Amino acid sequence: MKVAPLFPAAVLDQLGQALRDRFGSVAVTEVLGLPGEAALSRGDLSGADRLTRQGSETETLIRLFLLGLPVSRAAAGAALRPLPLAEAEAAGLVEESAGQLRAALDVRPYSETDGPDWWVVSDLGAEVRPGPLHPEHVLGIGSAGLTLAEATVRGPVRRALDVGTGCGVQALHLSEHSEAVTATDLSERALRMAATTAALNARSWDLRQGSLLEPVAQERFDLIVSNPPFIVGPGFGPTSGGFRYRDSGLPGDSVCAELVRGLPGRLTEGGTGQLLANWIIDGSQSWQERVSSWLPATGCQAWVWQREVAEPGEYVALWLRDAGEQPGAPGWQQRYDHWLDWFAANGVAGIGMGLVSVRRTGDQDSQVVCQDVPQAHEHPIGDAIEDWFGRGAWLRGRSVAQLLDARLVAAPGLVRSTHSVISAEGWQPALVQLRQSGGLRWELEVDDAVAALVTACTGEPTLGVVLSVLAAAVSASVDEVTAALIPVVRDLIERGFLVPVDLAPVDLVPVDLAPNAIDGGQR
Structure with a gap:
């Protein structure tokens, strides 16, 4: 299906020019400096606010799109030119706020190390618009997405797939070393966000709506990446108290199991699949046995990292806060109890969080290595993962x-x-x-x-x-x-x-x- 961006072509062209002229990574760094960027990365918006009060056009765009603050119409008009304010409002980029304008969406510069500037469009986070998120919220650039991007093997490939693309961050990275990029998502809103991100960055992706690997059945790719809705729980969905970007609607860790099981069949010979995943830890088996059981007995080489383990109460509180909920707020205790009751009923003692990397190897017996990797490592780490696959292939079958x-x-x-x-x-x-x-x-x-x-x-x-x-x-x-x-x-x-x-x-x-x-x- 053809997915339309959120904005008309003329708005995209004019917005793109404004962003390139005054809202690139270097321009933002010059305004914020290291202290301001550190404050922004830890969610200290007040720390960044203090550094953006001189009235420059770049400062206005930072206040508008990164801090979610209202700005005067005159300041917004100067910062967004050549995009007329009337067209920006009509397109839903900005909205009226007590005589001023504020952003309706998050638009932010982003880039690889020493790479070109990109711009990513998503919904505003809970730190900018306090309160619970909308069930169809489209997540922007987050720590999980950055973790996946840094771990991805980056050799040149012909076809790449981003499963659960959201705002399109992984697809942007893939487009730098892939001849063709396909991206899927169950959410139509997320696909339109991704289409907008692609258009602002002069990218062309094959965007398809559907769950996980369903939109690409019978197709194969050289590289597949996914930051899926991996949260372990009772099966919350967007219509039952969950959020589209992180809750699959499936109970337990079954969404991760389904995706891992499906990866080898969608890879070309020698192709690689990488995804973030969470899994249940209980008394019936080790976490290594559980995750290994998701992979076939033949045809793949897999390296699974368990980066950390959370106990149930810690895990639930983490994800309730992630969605903008706060202790004592309406619904917190109800959802907290429901979640923990489900964990208790299903014998969940902890939840493992980590990365799964899979390579299709043909008809050979599968090699699955599951390791705890809690230590700090070099960034990015994709080359080290590629080297591991190479050494494993060298060792396999060697007498x-x-x-x-x-x-x-x-x-x-x-x-x-x-x-x-x-x-x-x-x-x-x-x-x-x-x-x-x-x-x-x-x-x-x-x-x-x-x-x-x-x-x-x-x-x-x-x-x-x-x-x-x-x-x-x-x-x-x-x-x-x-x-x-x-x-x-x-x-x-x-x-x-x-x-x-x-x-x-x-x-x-x-x-x-x-x-x-x-x-x-x-x-």
């Missing part, structure tokens, strides 16, 4: 003999830390750790043998040679050392502490093993 013939190199930036405890004999080493200074920033406790193994992996000797030297150093048989350390080596490769030479960046590979040296420069 012990093949591993022993492999050449490995220690990842750059590894840090070894030794912690000691005091005793009668003085300081005694008690704990040795290896830590990554970039990427996922994994931290592992190791013994001297593993630390020595990592040190010896310079890309020149084979792993078999390294283990033979270690065996001699500890007066053990090579078979014993091999049996003990091969599982450790696999884990070190999977986590990126050790990298196979054929996957390593050129600057990590010894000169005599670099590709140009091996094949005479023919690649």
